[in-house]
Amino acid sequence: AQRVTQPEKLLSVFKGAPVELKCNYSYSGSPELFWYVQYSRQRLQLLLRHISRESIKGFTADLNKGETSFHLKKPFAQEEDSAMYYCALSGLVNTDKLIFGTGTRLQVFP
Amino acid sequence: EAQVTQNPRYLITVTGKKLTVTCSQNMNHEYMSWYRQDPGLGLRQIYYSMNVEVTDKGDVPEGYKVSRKEKRNFPLILESPSPNQTSLYFCGSRGSSYEQYFGPGTRLTVT
Numbered sequence: 311a312q313r314v315t316q317p318e319k320l321l322s323v324f325k326g327a328p329v330e331l332k333c334n335y336s337y338s339g340s341p342e343l344f345w346y347v348q349y350s351r352q353r354l355q356l357l358l359r360h361i362s363r364e365s366i367k368g369f370t371a372d373l374n375k376g377e378t379s380f381h382l383k384k385p386f387a388q389e390e391d392s393a394m395y396y397c398a399l400s401g402l403v404n405t406d407k408l409i410f411g412t413g414t415r416l417q418v419f420p
Numbered sequence: 421e422a423q424v425t426q427n428p429r430y431l432i433t434v435t436g437k438k439l440t441v442t443c444s445q446n447m448n449h450e451y452m453s454w455y456r457q458d459p460g461l462g463l464r465q466i467y468y469s470m471n472v473e474v475t476d477k478g479d480v481p482e483g484y485k486v487s488r489k490e491k492r493n494f495p496l497i498l499e500s501p502s503p504n505q506t507s508l509y510f511c512g513s514r515g516s517s518y519e520q521y522f523g524p525g526t527r528l529t530v531t
Contacts, residue, residue: 319460342518354463354510354522396462400518406451406470407478408512408520412462 312337314399316411323387324419331382331414333371333397342401343380345371346410348394357395358382367391387418422447426511426523433501434531441496441526443511449521451514452494453478454486456507457525463510469494501530 313336323329335341343360358366360373360380371382380397397411424445433439445452453468455478465478469488483505485497494513498505511523 316462344518346520353524354512354520356519359518405476406453406468406514408453408465408468409479410455410463410465412460 312399312402312407312409314397314409314411316395316397316414318414319412320415320417322417322419325389326386329382329384329387329391329416329418331395331397331416333380333382333411335378335380335397335399337378337399337402339403340401341373341399343371343373344398344400345369345380345382346396346398348396350393354396387416389418389420392416392418422521424511424513424521424523426509426526428526429524430527432529432531435502436500439498439501439528441498441509441511441528443494443496443513443523444492445494445511445513445521446492447513447515447521448491449513449515450491452488453512453520454484454494454496455510455512456480456505457510458507466496466509501528503530506530 315334345357347357348354369384396413399409427442454466455463457463464480467486469475509526512520514520
């Protein structure tokens with residue numbers, strides 16, 4: 311079955327510290343993987359998709375098919391990065407299913 | 421402005437009283453979806469639609485209905501709401517890219 315696992319419910323760091331939000335997936339096909347972010351009182355929005363291989367707001371994520379992971383990283387966290395982060399899996403053939411992980415709340419302290 | 425809108429934003433109702441949450445997008449997107457967000461469970465897809473008159477079940481469709489009569493609208497219908505459907509609901513849409521655009525959310529409480 312397709313599944314996305316985010317093992318950490320909460321990640322707390324100080325400003326300037328490196329951040330890694332973990333995401334593992336289970337899917338036998340060719341996945342499309344995304345990171346979505348939800349800032350306080352705002353709607354969910356796309357942060358990254360693996361296929362674009364770009365850096366947004368200093369965040370990067372690399373798809374590791376061998377480890378079935380798509381961890382989100384940032385070398386120096388900022389207070390404005392505090393938000394809820396969701397990893398999501400798509401690309402299931404003949405469907406528009408989008409499977410989210412349970413989310414990780416990132417708190418960045420000053 | 422390109423956007424997804426939902427109405428109402430907040431709704432308190434009683435068990436068994438039918439309700440509809442509307443969703444509309446102005447981006448001419450083919451794909452639309454409904455999700456519910458619950459603490460500790462993240463977002464779970466309820467239904468999705470790949471075009472007009474084409475809908476299919478997501479992971480948690482029980483107790484919900486949808487329809488897609490027009491491209492821009494994708495209402496979510498709860499024929500007989502129950503307290504376990506108390507949740508935060510999001511509508512999303514996308515075009516040919518995989519990026520989902522989300523609405524602002526509808527907070528539903530069923531007593």
